[in-house]
Amino acid sequence: MATTQTIDATIFASTHPDIAKRTSVSGVLISSIMLLIGILAFASIFELDDKSSTASMALMVLGAGLFLMGIFRLFWKSKEVIYLPTKSVAKEHSVFFDLKHVDTLMNFVNSGSFSTDLKIKSEASGNIRMDVMLSADKKFAAVQLFQFVPYTYQPITPVQYFTNEEASAVVAFLSKSKM
CATH class of the missing domain: 1.10.287 (Helix Hairpins)
Structure with a gap:
């Protein structure tokens, strides 16, 4: 089940009850x-x-x-982020996309249904940035979209949290988009 947080918060600054930082x-x-x-x-x-x-x-x-x-x-x-239910280490990534995919990506993030059928390729840099936190066991994902507005990236979606199958769908989408 997807949960959300306000649009002002970012993945790297937000908190989730199932995520904790610990000393490695x-x-x-x-x-x-x-x-x-x-x-x-x-x-x-x-x-x-x-x-x-x-x-x-x-x-x-x-x-x-x-x-x-x-x-x-x-x-x-020396700190690492842990997904508490499975004790899995979570890593933070940023993936960039072309501006023409903004509506599709916003629908993916807001609905929580990431499709691997569409051919959306990630870029080395772009006007759309997707910040993602993924657990190593693919049971947790946090996703937020940003759009480049002169001189800075502004959030365009709230932080969305996905668990279990939804998180696996996020991982599948990201792996397909990097091909």
Whole structure:
């Protein structure tokens, strides 16, 4: 069953009772390893006899780079979105379409019946942007359409949530449109 949210909300900012953000254990572990290797690489500079050699400069750059990437991953990439009923990770995507498909896409999103019969191809960029959040098990989908109005994308549909078969239909439509 499709549920909706106001048109002012967006997928990336809206909340749904079956969606939760949690800390990814693997993300934290990878970030911690990057931080540790970065610190060790940077600290190993002080063990070298020639501190102005190419090797010491390379270790300094490597250490600083890994340390900064580890910090970035730790604070901004260590969260994941989970669909609670199935404990499946959900990923967010944006798909672009040509403006000529706006009416058809609006009907798909508002009615919840995504058809794979129509040949609607996605584009690298376009005047219509479809923001989608899909669970890995294809049991949950959140969809919203935006239209490019000079300088920004404005929402033209509210956020629609789909579960089970409706979510699988969204996935089928998106996979067919990318062919």
